[in-house]
Amino acid sequence: MSAPQIVVHRDKSLMAKATAARLVTRIVDAQAARGEASVVLTGGRNGNALLAELAASPARDAVDWSRLDLWWGDERFLPDGDPERNVTQARAELLDAVPLDPRRVHVMGASDGPDGDDVDAAAARYAEELAAAAGSGAAEHAARVGGEKRLVPAFDVLMLGVGPDTHVASLFPEQPGVYEADRTVVAVRGAPKPPPVRVSFTFPTIRAAQEVWLLAAGADKADAVALALSGSAGEVQAPASGARGVSRTLWLLDAEAAAKLPAGIVSPVFD
Numbered sequence: 001m002s003a004p005q006i007v008v009h010r011d012k013s014l015m016a017k018a019t020a021a022r023l024v025t026r027i028v029d030a031q032a033a034r035g036e037a038s039v040v041l042t043g044g045r046n047g048n049a050l051l052a053e054l055a056a057s058p059a060r061d062a063v064d065w066s067r068l069d070l071w072w073g074d075e076r077f078l079p080d081g082d083p084e085r086n087v088t089q090a091r092a093e094l095l096d097a098v099p100l101d102p103r104r105v106h107v108m109g110a111s112d113g114p115d116g117d118d119v120d121a122a123a124a125r126y127a128e129e130l131a132a133a134a135g136s137g138a139a140e141h142a143a144r145v146g147g148e149k150r151l152v153p154a155f156d157v158l159m160l161g162v163g164p165d166t167h168v169a170s171l172f173p174e175q176p177g178v179y180e181a182d183r184t185v186v187a188v189r190g191a192p193k194p195p196p197v198r199v200s201f202t203f204p205t206i207r208a209a210q211e212v213w214l215l216a217a218g219a220d221k222a223d224a225v226a227l228a229l230s231g232s233a234g235e236v237q238a239p240a241s242g243a244r245g246v247s248r249t250l251w252l253l254d255a256e257a258a259a260k261l262p263a264g265i266v267s268p269v270f271d
């Protein structure tokens with residue numbers, strides 16, 4: 001697992017633009033090396049803002065969209081097309097505007113999907129989809145987790161928004177999901193952020209990614225960022241601190257979100 005690196009941007013608009021540029025480069029490099037790329041998207045304002053910037057960027061044409069697998073780290077368990085679903089928002093910001101292969105867009109279950117309102121079955125179905133994709137791809141792009149029993153892709157990039165309580169994906173402090181060491185995807189009930197019922201990656205799945213990028217902007221994230229990066233709380237109390245990539249863990253912040261970081265762990269902020 002890699003140690004966190006921190007990049008601080010002047011404001012959240014610049015952060016979204018720079019992260020979109022960074023993502024294009026990462027996808028293009030992975031496609032050049034392997035012929036394809038895999039990216040895990042996040043819900044939340046920063047995740048959506050970067051997708052909007054990517055849609056507006058001329059550099060988006062450098063990506064071979066037909067050879068990109070898209071996954072989600074979590075999803076709100078609501079009916080298909082619900083405006084609160086992460087996938088609905090991602091489609092509106094970017095996905096409907098680029099020529100993706102629909103078979104490579106791996107949407108988490110909806111509450112009116114094949115499993116009905118059975119969120120455990122929806123989580124298990126997504127775990128199967130991850131295992132199938134990892135099993136059919138190149139062996140070096142797959143990882144064994146959960147005591148070596150489960151297979152997941154070694155995603156090129158996995159992005160996570162950070163909540164003001166330090167949650168990532170739908171892993172909330174001291175809720176059952178943060179303790180899960182076996183399953184790759186879990187059902188979440190009683191989430192403190194609405195809606196209460198969700199589907200989420202677990203830490204083992206997050207930590208299978210080559211690169212994990214954590215996104216946080218705004219003054220309301222400053223305490224969470226400081227807590228997660230100061231080393232004073234573990235992943236049960238501060239889930240964002242447990243999100244690490246195999247080769248890189250990158251915290252992408254704006255100046256407001258970085259404002260309470262302990263002196264010495266971040267270089268001076270641009271002004």
Ligand SMILES: O=C(O)[C@H](O)[C@@H](O)[C@H](O)[C@H](O)COP(=O)(O)O
Nearest residue numbers: 043044045046161162163168169
């Ligand atoms: O379902 C969700 O809401 C997201 O998956 C969640 O984990 C989000 O990324 C963070 O709460 C940060 O959200 P913001 O970027 O909007 O603050």
